[in-house]
Amino acid sequence: MNSRCSLVISLLCCSLSLAFAGAAAPPNFVLVMADDQGWGDMGYTGYPGLKTPNFDALAREGLRFDNFHAAAPVCSPTRGSVMTGRTPNRFGCFSWGCPLRPQETTIAEALKPAGYRTGHFGKWHLGSVQKNSPVNPGTSGFDTWVSAPNFFDLDPILSDQGKAVPFKGDSSDITVDLALKFIRECARQQQRFLAVVWFGSPHGPHQALPADAALYPDLPREKQHFCAEITAMDRAFGKLRHTLGELGLRDQTVLWYCSDNGALPKVGSAGGRRGNKGQIYEGGLLVPALLEWPARVPQPRVVTVPCATYDIYPTLLELAGVTVDKQPQLDGLSLVPLLDGKMNHRPKPMGFWDYPSGGIRTPAKQWMDELYADQQAGREPADPQRLFSDASQIKGKVPLDKFPGHAAWLDNGWKLHRVEDKKARTVKWELYNLADDPKEANDRAPQEASRTAAMRKQLDAWLKSVAGSLNGADYPR
Numbered sequence: 001m002n003s004r005c006s007l008v009i010s011l012l013c014c015s016l017s018l019a020f021a022g023a024a025a026p027p028n029f030v031l032v033m034a035d036d037q038g039w040g041d042m043g044y045t046g047y048p049g050l051k052t053p054n055f056d057a058l059a060r061e062g063l064r065f066d067n068f069h070a071a072a073p074v075c076s077p078t079r080g081s082v083m084t085g086r087t088p089n090r091f092g093c094f095s096w097g098c099p100l101r102p103q104e105t106t107i108a109e110a111l112k113p114a115g116y117r118t119g120h121f122g123k124w125h126l127g128s129v130q131k132n133s134p135v136n137p138g139t140s141g142f143d144t145w146v147s148a149p150n151f152f153d154l155d156p157i158l159s160d161q162g163k164a165v166p167f168k169g170d171s172s173d174i175t176v177d178l179a180l181k182f183i184r185e186c187a188r189q190q191q192r193f194l195a196v197v198w199f200g201s202p203h204g205p206h207q208a209l210p211a212d213a214a215l216y217p218d219l220p221r222e223k224q225h226f227c228a229e230i231t232a233m234d235r236a237f238g239k240l241r242h243t244l245g246e247l248g249l250r251d252q253t254v255l256w257y258c259s260d261n262g263a264l265p266k267v268g269s270a271g272g273r274r275g276n277k278g279q280i281y282e283g284g285l286l287v288p289a290l291l292e293w294p295a296r297v298p299q300p301r302v303v304t305v306p307c308a309t310y311d312i313y314p315t316l317l318e319l320a321g322v323t324v325d326k327q328p329q330l331d332g333l334s335l336v337p338l339l340d341g342k343m344n345h346r347p348k349p350m351g352f353w354d355y356p357s358g359g360i361r362t363p364a365k366q367w368m369d370e371l372y373a374d375q376q377a378g379r380e381p382a383d384p385q386r387l388f389s390d391a392s393q394i395k396g397k398v399p400l401d402k403f404p405g406h407a408a409w410l411d412n413g414w415k416l417h418r419v420e421d422k423k424a425r426t427v428k429w430e431l432y433n434l435a436d437d438p439k440e441a442n443d444r445a446p447q448e449a450s451r452t453a454a455m456r457k458q459l460d461a462w463l464k465s466v467a468g469s470l471n472g473a474d475y476p477r
Contacts, residue, residue, distance in 0.1 A: 026114070026320045027293065028186075028253040029194045030179075030240070031082065031312065034233060035075060035123055035151050035203040038263020039286040040271030041230060047269050051215060051231045054238030058257070058290045063297050063339070068289035069308040069410070070261045071331075073278050073354060076125045078260040078309050079198070083107055083126065083140065085313030085332040089353050090469035092394070097150070097360030099127035099135040099391040103475045105324055107313050108141030108194060114322045117191045119144040119182040122175040122198040123151055125362065130371065131162025132380070133387040138162075142196070146178045150364035151203035157368040164372035170209050171200045172229070172236035180243050187247045194316075197240070202229040204264070226267040241292070251295040254319065258309060259287035274440040280354050280406045280417065281440050297339055306346050306410055311335050328474035329465065349411040349455075351462045356405040356422060394472040400464050409459035415440070416455040418463075429456065 039045060043052040044059040058064075071081035074096045077088030083106040084091065091101040100106070108118040120137040124147040127135025137145035138161060146160045156174065157166050167174045179197045186193040208228030215231060216224040237257065244250050261277050262284040263270040268277070275281030289307070291297070310332035317324065318334040331351060337343040367386060374381050384390070407418040413435035419428045431445040431452050445452045468474075 025252070026192065027295075028192055028249060029111075029116075029316055029319075030183075030197060030244070030253055030255045031195070032197045032199070032237060032240070032255070032257045033079070033082070033123075034199050034230075034257075034259040034288075035201060036261060036264050036268070036277060037202055037230065037233075037259035037288060038268040038270050038276065038283070039273065039288055040263060040269025041202070041259075042288050045269075045271055045288060047227075049216070050227055052234040054234045054241065055257075055288070055290065057238075058241065058292055061300050062255075062290055062292035063301055063303060065258075065289035065291070065303045065307055067304050067306045068258060068287055069285040069306065069350065069352075070259065070287050071309045071352070073261050073275075073280060073284035074359070075123075075203075075260040076359075079123075079126055080104075081308070081310040081332070082196075082312050084328075085310050085317075085330045086328065086469070087310060087331040087351060087353065087466060089355050089466050090328070090331075090474065092470055093126070094355045094357035095359040097125065097362040098357075099360075099388040100140060102134050102139065102392045103472075105327065106141045107316055108137075108196070110141075110313075110317060110322055110324050111194050111320055112141060112143075114320050115192050116320070117144075117182075117186050117193045118142045118196075119179065119193065120196045120198070121146055121179040121182070122171075123148050123200045124198070125150050127388045127391060128386060129159035129162070130381070130387055132382065133389070135388045135391045136162070144182050148200060148364050149367055150362040151200040152364055152368075153200065153205070153207040154209065156200075156365075157372050159368070159371070164368055164375050166372065170212070170232045170236075172233045173239075175199055176236040176240045180240065183244070183249070184247065187249060199233050199236075201233050202226050202264075206267075208232060223267045226264075250292070253293070254296075254316075255292045256289075256312065257291070258289040260309075262286055273438060278354075280352050280408045282415075282434070282438065285352065291339075293339070301341070303338065305338060305343055306350060306412060307335060307338070308332060308350050315339075326476055329469065345412050349409055349458060351407070351409055351459065351466070353403070353407040353463060353466060354405050394470075397471045398467050400467050403460075403463040403467070407459060407463060409455050409462070410434075411455060411458075414451065414455065416445075416452065416459060418456075418459060431455070 044056040070078040072078045077093045080088045080093040120142040129147045206225035208225040212228035263276045265276045270283030273282035275283035314334040409416045417430040432440045
């Protein structure tokens with residue numbers, strides 16, 4: 001063999017080794033979430049006249065989830081489920097505005113020891129965005145964060161790691177531009193990253209740029225601005241996806257999109273499902289979800305296996321090769337087999353529990369305006385309520401045999417509801433076959449007595465487990 005041939009073979013072997021090493025390396029993660037976008041609020045799911053060309057393109061070209069659920073029917077609990085892989089009642093995040101307990105291990109905290117740089121951009125709503133809070137994004141594992149305490153609209157003031165900073169423009173454009181600044185820096189340093197990009201749209205009061213609103217001239221104002229906010233999100237998401245390609249990161253990055261709860265009444269669309277935001281029926285839980293990772297999922301596919309936002313955490317841990325020491329009980333499961341086309345049914349049922357607890361008022365614009373004014377005057381406000389100073393406290397004990405509110409147990413095509421009447425202290429059970437009855441209109445409990453009994457037993461055991469976690473049973477002493 002001559003020297004030139006030997007050199008060619010050596011270079012080829014080296015090239016193959018590098019390619020294999022690159023394919024085997026853990027990916028980057030970009031988690032994008034909308035605020036109040038229901039299942040039907042997409043062009044590709046049939047919302048009349050809605051312009052979402054970038055979402056529609058990914059729905060054609062990537063992994064499209066047609067049975068993806070928020071862990072809760074409102075925002076903060078679902079966001080907590082993404083952070084932890086757990087149903088939110090386990091850590092006391094019952095409703096909007098409830099903070100994330102500092103005792104929880106977040107996905108950012110789990111990935112940092114594995115060499116990930118972590119960033120949060122946009123809506124937080126799991127506590128404070130002031131620097132002295134025990135539950136701001138920084139104390140939850142994020143190295144870089146520019147965040148809002150709740151939803152935000154045009155020309156917002158955001159917290160840049162505790163410093164209030166005014167921005168100009170549409171909230172979705174701003175959020176993605178901040179995330180891309182972080183991603184570009186990570187790419188320059190060849191640093192693996194987790195970027196959490198949480199939009200404040202299309203949450204009310206729906207304030208769109210005039211140019212975006214002009215795309216929907218024939219709609220009533222509220223619906224016009226609602227649709228325009230989704231189109232602005234679509235534009236920002238398209239920029240994010242395109243820039244990942246420009247940076248040569250598409251094959252190395254899991255880009256995952258979903259919403260935090262089901263459809264808004266009046267302006268939103270649940271795609272014909274029963275209920276809407278705030279309800280455990282499918283209209284309040286089913287959300288649009290898309291995923292792209294060309295290196296691992298090279299062909300487009302539509303997924304009908306039931307999935308949920310609490311599956312994101314265990315999926316990312318497996319892909320990153322991370323094991324969390326003393327991991328509290330998870331409700332989610334890794335979807336890696338699904339990504340590889342090896343999961344055609346869900347091996348573990350999904351539980352939901354809407355505990356009857358009110359939300360916590362979090363007026364983002366007011367708080368950020370006041371934080372900016374105080375900081376400009378050289379003051380750092382220290383209101384314990386705005387700092388969520390008591391977030392680590394476990395207040396009282398809930399019983400392990402009483403489960404107020406509305407709970408549900410989803411086992412592939414069958415969904416059992418447990419609806420407790422607080423005044424009468426009675427429990428009503430409903431069973432639906434979603435494969436035949438996606439509108440949850442035909443209660444099958446009387447005809448499916450044995451199935452109902454078996455699912456009741458499973459749901460009761462799960463509720464008892466969740467109540468134990470709420471009481472602090474999962475935290476090391």
